[in-house]
Amino acid sequence: MNKTNIHNKNKLIVASIAIVVALALIASPLVAMDNDAFATHKKGNKAKQSIEQSQSSNQNAGCVSGGTTFLSCNNLSLQHQKNTGNNALAQSGQGGNVGDQSISQSQSSSQTSNVVSGGDTIGSGNNINVQNQENSGSNAAAQS
Template sequence: MNNKTKNIHNQNKNKLFVASIATVVALALFASPLVAIDDAFATKKKNKAQQSISQSQSSAQNALCASGGTTFLSCNNVNFQHQFNSGNNALAQTGQGENSAEQSISQSQSSSQNSQVVSGGDTIGSGNNINIQSQTNTGNNAAAQS
């Protein structure tokens, strides 16, 4: 085989190699949307998740004093409320069907106080309402669905 024939043969090999690579790339570009049907159309994936951490405090106080004499530190309402939450909500879902998850960490406090004093003399330390409430939550919510 002479040099001219070898060069033509090598050029044909290179053209065939480049054409093969171009064909593979074209097939990959054409077939990739068809292979990823779930991601392209996403018809089978339904996830629903609701997470909530809520805290609520309420206090209603009322005091009435009627005196014909001294009323020292009377008819007072005192309320201390404390809430501490270090809990977490964590949720993981995959779309292999319908997923639904609801998580909640909730704390609530309420105080209703009423004080009435009617006196014709001293009412030292009388008629007071004191309310101390404390709540602590260190729990966690975790859910995983597939």
């Protein structure tokens, strides 16, 4: 075979693959119309949807000093979670619907501080923990 025939054969193969892919993309919504996603009247729906946020802080500090211990062995933990999105779920079907939907936020902090000093311990061995959670989004579910 010469170069022109090989080139034309490759073009034919690529064109055939493109046609098969195009037909599959066009036909797939037609096949999917009987799916749960379209909420037909013959079937029920099951949906699980969640937004979860979690934070954890573990801090340990230990100081041993023969003299004054100043501003040492302090733990500081600042945690903030903000969710401004929405969590919406809608279902329709006669076969029964099951919906599980949640927005969950959790925070934890564990702090220990030990100071052994031969003098003053000014501003030392403090544990400070500030946590904030904010959810300004909505959580809506509808079923019929």
